[in-house]
Every structure is written in structure tokens, then in C-alpha cells.
Amino acid sequence: MHIAYLTPEYPHVLCSTSGGLGTSIKNMAEALVSKGVRVSVILYGQAQDKNLEENGIQFYFIRQKNYSIGGWYLYRKYLEKQVSEIILDKNISLIEAPDWTGITAFMKFNVPLVIRMNGTDAYFCALENRKQKIKNRLFERQAIHDADSIISVSDFTGRKTLEVLNLNRNYEVIPNSISVKNFMPYYNNPKSNRILYFGTLIRKKGVLELASIFNEVVKQNKEAKLILAGRDVVDIFEQVSTLELFKNKLSTEAAKNFEYIGSMNYSMIKREIEKANLVVLPSFAEALPMTWLEAMAMEKALVTSNIGWAPEVMINGVTGFTVNPKNHIAYAERILYLMENLKTASKMGKAARKEVENKFSTRVVVEQNIAFYQQVLENRFK
Structure with missing residues (x-):
């Protein structure tokens, strides 16, 4: 099994910024590697293109591209092409992406796509009583609607997100973890x-x-x-x-x-x-x-x-x-x-x-993730 995480952040010196999302991915990636699972981390929106391996994890930095018009769509299609090439070249089994701003909206891959709900912009706007940008809402709704499977880091986040985006999807609750x-x-x-x-x-x-x-x-x-x-x-x-x-x-x-x-x-x-x-x-x-x-x-x-x-x-x-x-x-x-x-x-x-x-220890949560990924892959080939 080879899992790839598509993310805008990770606690790495070459990554411009990282918060709780990046930290949670790092914790799980390292735990999966310790269990013999192959892991790649694909970082989009970066300052440069660069590939490297550290601590048993393969990193792919994909630089941000600017477009005079339609960048919200064109960069997604560019990213889709780059990720698809990595999937094919490295025999990746499954892609996991965050829900934030719906980065995977309009993307199609030939492997299962899992969305992990860490809190969409729609979710946080609802909690803070703020107005959301229409395009962010559309992208997030499309990404979650099209995902093969969904994980939520808490049951509240899962229920609230689907309520706000008016979606009816099943999800598995697997919390964030720490070492x-x-x-x-x-x-x-x-x-x-x-x-x-x-x-x-x-x-x-x-x-x-x-x-x-x-x-x-x-x-x-x-x-x-x-x-x-x-x-x-x-x-x-x-x-x-x-x-x-x-x-x-x-x-x-x-x-x-x-x-x-x-x-x-x-x-x-x-x-x-x-x-x-x-x-x-x-x-x-x-x-x-x-x-x-x-x-x-x-x-x-x-x-x-x-x-x-x-x-x-x-x-x-x-x-x-x-x-x-x-x-x-x-x-x-x-x-x-x-x-x-x-x-x-x-x-x-x-x-x-x-x-x-x-x-919430990685020792416990990594087993939940592995079981979930295996089930997604089994369902893919039924």
C-alpha cells in the first residue's frame, strides 16, 4: 500500500508555512512508515519544484503558478496532471486531500480519493458567523461530493460541515493524533x-x-x-x-x-x-x-x-x-x-x-487509518 497526501502545508524547512493540518499529516505519515506503509507527501502552492526523500517519506514540492485569468481552475488542472504522473510513476494506491477550499474540485484520479475533513472554510465561517466567498463554498462542496470516501477528525466537524454544505455523505471519524x-x-x-x-x-x-x-x-x-x-x-x-x-x-x-x-x-x-x-x-x-x-x-x-x-x-x-x-x-x-x-x-x-x-496517540490512530485505507481499496475493486 502506497498512500499519498496532497497538502498545502507540512512542517518542513522548504514549506513556506505550516499549522495544525501539516502537523497532523506529519504525525500520521511517520507512523505509517513505521508500520511499513509507503508514504508520499505532495505539497502544492510552493515556491519551487523539488523532489526529495527524508525519513522514509518521499516529498514532491509543486510550485504555485500564476495565470492572468481563471487561475482557480487552470492551477487545479495543472496540479491534477502533476499528481496523476506521480500516481502512475510511483504506483500510488490512494490519495488523501484536505477539505480546505476544495482543492480537488474538478480533479479526477485513477486511484481512490479520500477527503479528510479538518474544517472547511464554510465550516469555520458558520462557526464564526462570517460570510463565505461563494467560490470557496462551491469548490468545497464539489470536492466533498466527488470524493470516493470521507474521514472527519471529529463527529461534530463531520456533521456540521455536511449540514452547512447541504450534503448527504457517510464519513468515518478518525481523530488527529500526536506522538x-x-x-x-x-x-x-x-x-x-x-x-x-x-x-x-x-x-x-x-x-x-x-x-x-x-x-x-x-x-x-x-x-x-x-x-x-x-x-x-x-x-x-x-x-x-x-x-x-x-x-x-x-x-x-x-x-x-x-x-x-x-x-x-x-x-x-x-x-x-x-x-x-x-x-x-x-x-x-x-x-x-x-x-x-x-x-x-x-x-x-x-x-x-x-x-x-x-x-x-x-x-x-x-x-x-x-x-x-x-x-x-x-x-x-x-x-x-x-x-x-x-x-x-x-x-x-x-x-x-x-x-x-x-x-489520540499515533500508536492507536495509525491502526484506524490503515484499516480505513484498506477498506477503501477493497471497495474499489469489488
Whole structure:
């Protein structure tokens, strides 16, 4: 079996950018290789054309081409031709692509195409009450409609996506995964009263709500300190820095206890998680967030949102607390409780890692992926 992932991102030095999608593909690609499955990663929209092999994975970088008109269609057909040649040359069994902006709309391959629903633009627009571009909606709907099979990283994401796009398709729920050995607990005492948020600074991640939440925390704990780690982006509604919007919402006292440490690589983020007393992730829009799994694997007490996908990851009161981020006082109360009850926080952190080991570790999820791919291939030839 030879699986190829078609993706715009991957954590590689030659790739211009990578987020949770790229990380989830990397985790699964490496796990599949360890199981003897051949894996290729086809990266589109890149700065250059380049082929290379690393760690048993074959990479194909396909550069972005610009067209004076109709680029949305012409680049897809160009990409279809490039991918088809790789399929034929390397005897690829199956292609998996993401749902984002429907890259595979208007493409046909001579092997099964699996779409993995990590959250379409339509899905996120619905969660954020934003208007979607018509062409993105059309492409995403077409891509999912035409796929041979569908995976969703959470049941909520699958149901919501099909509802928003008015489609009736079956899907298999296979969650994102992490290598738990890469996110080991750190048993030296963390810094007391240190609260960490890590991830992109963007409205949909609940960052602006976090300012109001932290104002409530500082009212009762003058020693509390909030650390923000991640890339700042321009707010989609206000058209200014999200970080500036966040700081403008802080009280005078809270502003003294806040620090922004910028965007960081994996190793630096892990050190920040290690130092944190607890982690806060109050997101409004996710599919199945890698940040949650990483913090859970490191046995950190968590206060997350309680929206949509949350119950598929967190067990409220067991692996941490889930609260509506708009309820600032209730959210702050849970943070304060964990800061004051360190034994409970430690117990929740251990339960969180166990949950990740049992449900979200690559060791478990790779077997689900292999079984799914085998079933798709068997159905192809029935």
C-alpha cells in the first residue's frame, strides 16, 4: 500500500508555512512508515519544484503558478496532471486531500480519493458567523461530493460541515493524533500562577475573550501572570492587530501581569508548556485542535471551551474544565480553582495524558487509518 497526501502545508524547512493540518499529516505519515506503509507527501502552492526523500517519506514540492485569468481552475488542472504522473510513476494506491477550499474540485484520479475533513472554510465561517466567498463554498462542496470516501477528525466537524454544505455523505471519524513520546510530562515544579495560551492570536481562538477572562482572574489573584505565545494576525473584522485588540481590552492591573513572547518553534513551545501552571485554550472554532492534545499529553491542567468538538477531546471535570469562553466570570473561576488546588490540577493532568494515550496517540490512530485505507481499496475493486 502506497498512500499519498496532497497538502498545502507540512512542517518542513522548504514549506513556506505550516499549522495544525501539516502537523497532523506529519504525525500520521511517520507512523505509517513505521508500520511499513509507503508514504508520499505532495505539497502544492510552493515556491519551487523539488523532489526529495527524508525519513522514509518521499516529498514532491509543486510550485504555485500564476495565470492572468481563471487561475482557480487552470492551477487545479495543472496540479491534477502533476499528481496523476506521480500516481502512475510511483504506483500510488490512494490519495488523501484536505477539505480546505476544495482543492480537488474538478480533479479526477485513477486511484481512490479520500477527503479528510479538518474544517472547511464554510465550516469555520458558520462557526464564526462570517460570510463565505461563494467560490470557496462551491469548490468545497464539489470536492466533498466527488470524493470516493470521507474521514472527519471529529463527529461534530463531520456533521456540521455536511449540514452547512447541504450534503448527504457517510464519513468515518478518525481523530488527529500526536506522538506522545514527543510530548512527555515535565515533573519539575512549574512556575506558580503562570497561565499559558499558545497558538495563533486570532479572534476565532477566543483570544479576545481571554483578555476579559484574565481581568477577572487578576481581581482575585494579583500574582497571576498570563503568557501569550503564537503568531499575531490582523483581525478579520477590525483590520488591526489581534494582539493590539487584546491589550486594549486588558485592565490596568491585568496589563502589568501580561507578557507576549511571540511566535515560537516546537521545542520552545514545549518549554513554555513545561513552565506553565495551567494552559487556557478558549477557542470558538476548531475541528480537533492539536494544541489541546499537546498540552494534555504533557499532563497540564487545562481550561478549554465547551463548544462543538470539545466533548470529543476533553472530559469536563476529569481531564480539565470546559467552559463557554463568553462566560468570563465562570471561566476565570475555573482558572483560579486550578491555581489554588494544585493536587486536583495534577490529577487532571495525569487523566488528560491517559486520555491522549488511549484515544489520540499515533500508536492507536495509525491502526484506524490503515484499516480505513484498506477498506477503501477493497471497495474499489469489488
